[in-house]
Amino acid sequence: MPVGRQASEPAGVTSRVWPSGGQHLWPSGGSSSVQSHARGHLVYAATGVLTVHTDRGTSVVPANRIAWTPAGSTHRHRAHGDTDMRVVFLAPSLAGRLPDRPAVFLATGLAREVVLALSGPHHHGGTEPGYSRSARARLLRVLVDELREAQEQPLYLPEPRDDRLRAMARVLTETPEDNSSMAELGRTIGAGSRTLSRLMRNELGMTFYEWRTQLRIHHALVLLAEGHDITHTAHACGWANPSGFIAAFTHLIGSTPGRYRAGRHGAADSS
CATH class of the missing domain: 2.60.120.10 (Jelly Rolls)
Known part of the structure; x- marks a missing residue:
């Protein structure tokens, strides 16, 4: 630089x-x-x-x-x-x-x-x-x-400050395929779901579902860039089937993962 x-x-x-x-x-x-x-x-x-x-x-x-x-x-x-x-x-x-x-x-x-x-x-x-x-x-x-x-895009994932959210973020980052509920994750890290919901709303400005979906799409972009196919990427990021992954990816990125992976993902696909 x-x-x-x-x-x-x-x-x-x-x-x-x-x-x-x-x-x-x-x-x-x-x-x-x-x-x-x-x-x-x-x-x-x-x-x-x-x-x-x-x-x-x-x-x-x-x-x-x-x-x-x-x-x-x-x-x-x-x-x-x-x-x-x-x-x-x-x-x-x-x-x-x-x-x-x-x-x-x-x-x-x-x-x-x-x-x-x-x-x-x-x-x-x-x-x-x-x-x-x-x-x-x-x-x-x-x-x-x-x-x-241009519209600001939801591809910036804020870093939690609270130790409980940091612990949950580590679990979700290391195992994005984990479909545990917020309550189940909370029991693992020693925090109640109501407390975690409040912390996410106050610190991150999003719900648990929104946060986990963004984190998973982040991971999916990396996997697609590294050459993995859509089915592998969907399962590795926690979707039971590719169709759910495709819908979430398209909603957030503005292009299907297939078009994105093929290189046809310019601005025209994201309008």
Whole structure:
């Protein structure tokens, strides 16, 4: 990454970086160091799937979404499947128009093309993409306008603060196929279902069903990126049959898992 605190670049990563952003080609399973930046930045996976981990939660970034990480947020990236990661940094004047927390947005066709143009390999002297400063400023304004108009996507999973919710999150993350009820999980971790419901509502702003479904879809995106078929993915994520998985996936992602896995998952599928 071009700005901020970081360790040396992980082995196997090919990068083109400059002050305004850049491109990182990650092998499947590649992970960045823990880092933070003085400016907020957007990341987009032109191919593959990214997860962005912060101390506030995890964002999953398939190829029809753009993730936002505010300035100063400690974070790391991980690639699932061979991943072409694009990065665009924003000046404070533009960053102030986006949320002050991590978020995931729909990548409209225009937003996607702007990110690719600003982070592509066509650059002068290896320092910046081939646009004048004023042209880049105009493109960045268009990009932020597109994101503000796009619906924020439910692909950001907040990190629980309460120890009881953290314990339940560990169980659900390690065994997403587990169909235990909230009451059954509560007995395992020593908390009542009424208490857990209140904590989830207050801390996470969602129900147990919504939380577990999002967590499972996160896991499904990773499995699909790693080449697993739909039936295996459905069962590994807790669905008894593929049809229920397909319905939940389509509702959350805006594309069937079959179309997504085949690569036909651009913004047009998510409108």
